[in-house]
Amino acid sequence: MNILSLAAKNLFRYRKRTIITASALTFGLVAYIYMDSLLQGAEIESERNYRQYEIGDGRLAHRDYWEEHEKLPLDVPIEDPAPLLEQLEAAGIRATPRTHFNAELIVYQDPFPEDGALYAQIFGIDPRSNNQVFALEESLVEGRFVQAGDDGVVLGGWLAEDLGAQVGYPLTISTRTRLGYRQTIDTEVVGILNCPNPYINRSAVLMALDRVDEYLQMEGAVTEISLVSLSEADEVALGRLVENRSDLVYLNFAILAEDYLALAEAKSGGSGIMLLILFVIAAVGISNTMLMTILERTPEIGMLRAFGMSDRRIALLVISEAAGIGFLGAVAGITLGALLNIQLVSSGIDYSTWLRESDFGYRIATRFRGTWSIQTFINAFFTAIFLAIVTAIFPVRRMLKKLSITDCLRSS
């Protein structure tokens, strides 16, 4: 009769208690697996949507532009981008020029439901190279995409909804030129897109870059060149290009999405605290159960001590039982967590109503989907066992320290 076998028998003997305690762990683990999957999935999808619909994998911009990028200035653009684009193409780097600016959209009753104005962000895009970097055209749900030399615009789906716009409706854009003069552009809605990036859906207007160039008197300059999937070789080639153009700076994804990444980290930290609280609750439950188990078996422990079993082996016996509970809780938690995660990965949770109304920072427009992470399952498994062991150590040590053998025997 070794310690492990005795521990296993004890677990079976108090099977109700074992099940209840393991269930507390299972609950904590399921919550951890589910939340972690949701958060990781949200981060992966957010980053993908950020890259594919909003900023690409990196960007070239004027050195002074980035300092004021939040204002979307037009007076510090990349002058004469054509040779640069040729060099990028020669280096095998996929790139597209863009001019990004603020504007006011003005609409009038008939055909719109009412008169009004809305602020929006206009992206002057190069229809020929845009698809090399962005997946915007794929999310077109109505009409057609922007074409070169065309005054038509494509609206984000939610923006079109807010304006009451439909394909074929006229739209007036009020903005300022590069030199600061007021400019009014009469355009027509030629397409509406509905992409998984809420920022684009909510406020983006796409327009042909050559028309933007003309209206804003950019004289061939653009505010940015967006790049995609930079390999190490691409980075080296890009480094050489930027060396020759001291007016330019290369901004990678971490810099471009700095605010989002900080927010994601903060959210992840907050969720971590929530999970910690969940685990503390589970730990208190286990600790309480272990304490009850120990108190109930005090005479039995007294007998073992009287027969010469060392306190270390008695502690090992109780800890083995706790580890057994942890193991059962871990297996159940991982199984249940995996089952729930199947649904979370395949269907996800529809937050479209909330995401439509508010900006949570995530670049997800409709469904939050989970992801599979082996690391999470491994962490969950060992955390459960570790937690069960740690919470058992305190009561057993306390009992062995506070109660003498005669106290233990007397309690019978």
Added chain:
Amino acid sequence: MIQLRNLKKDYVSGKTTVAALRGVSLQIKQGEFLSVAGPSGSGKTTLLNIIGCIDKPTSGALSINGQEVAGLNKKQSAELRRHAIGFVFQSFNLIPVLTAYENVAISLTLLGHKGSDVKKQVSQMFAEVGLVNEMHRRPAELSGGQQQRVAIARALIKKPTLVLADEPTANLDSTNGEAILQLMAALNKSHDTTFIFSTHDKMVMDFAQRLVMMHDGSISSDTTKK
């Protein structure tokens, strides 16, 4: 040989000190069948606990087989108990999840015995206590008398020099109590193990070869049957 020299034990509770033993001196030879008797609170359980090395005296000296016990640390005390001392408790204290066989085998396991050696010794012990057919039953499936036999088997399986039994018949009816005493007496003779048991039962006192009467923490009489 067990020697007690002027053993004293005080229990302190707050500002109150209760003297459980007030200078007990005793010499017990190997193989004696000794009963410590006396009313409740006379100090007999305390005396047994100290002899069994599960409690320490406040002062005085105790030696078992020539080994001074008072100075032993926790680990050494456990080692001594594991090898040399067996216990029989009033409420049997069998482990409910284990079978009678496993309850007895645990004593040998603690000494590091394994496999067929354990099986052989345990089976032999069950034959001696007359429970061969009940070996694989759990304690809940045994009568009080049978449970106490298992407890005696557990105490004796490791061949200790000393068995301490604290009121071993208190939870048994008179028939079972007498049977247990007869078993202990028989084993005392066949194993040459010293038996010390506490009691306040007249029938048990009559069974003892030597009777030590205690009163208020002191030995009031010490008689040996001829």
